[in-house]
Amino acid sequence: MNLPWAALAGGGLIGASAVLLLATLGRVAGISGITAGCLRAQGGERRWRWAFLLGLLAAAGGVLWWQSVPEASPQVLLRDALPAWQLIGAGLLVGFGTRLGSGCTSGHGVCGMARGSMRSLLAVLVFMACAMLTTFLIRHGGGLA
Structure with a gap:
């Protein structure tokens, strides 16, 4: 996928996930607040926070793949930055x-x-x-x- 289109698609997915979280749970998709609440929250409040963070980590799998497969890596690697x-x-x-x-x-x-x-x-x-x-x-x- 061409980089500008990939960035546009990624931004759209971020916006859609923020709207979905607000519409379904009435929560703002602020990562620092969600992360802090993982340790303080109780019950269902804690579960959705952990699910959200695990989803972020799963999405980071593409970066890990780029780091481990040199021929698929972009020109500037995170490990070399x-x-x-x-x-x-x-x-x-x-x-x-x-x-x-x-x-x-x-x-x-x-x-x-x-x-x-x-x-x-x-x-x-x-x-x-x-x-x-x-x-x-x-x-x-x-x-x-």
């Missing part, structure tokens, strides 16, 4: 930002903005500004790579 210490540091910073912003990109960017939340709009503007600044620094400012 950055040293492990940078990936770990980036993950910790994302986790910190998620707590600081009271939600993640999926909750604010996909669901919050679709509901017209001003808080989500501001959060997405901050996410995007940080992403643009980081990309600029790494590509043009002698970054960490």
Whole structure:
């Protein structure tokens, strides 16, 4: 599948799953909130959260396949992108930002903005500004790579 069409299809599936979760369970598809609730929630509330997260992991199987089958891999492999210490540091910073912003990109960017939340709009503007600044620094400012 051509990359722009694959991205469009992926975005459509993300949007459809967010709408389905909201329509069926009345829940917002914010991954950080769903993950946090896996440990705190009880009964049926806990079950749907685990099912959602297991579905995400199953969808990640394509990335794992790309990583293990060199001839099927895209030109830039995740395993070759950055040293492990940078990936770990980036993950910790994302986790910190998620707590600081009271939600993640999926909750604010996909669901919050679709509901017209001003808080989500501001959060997405901050996410995007940080992403643009980081990309600029790494590509043009002698970054960490």
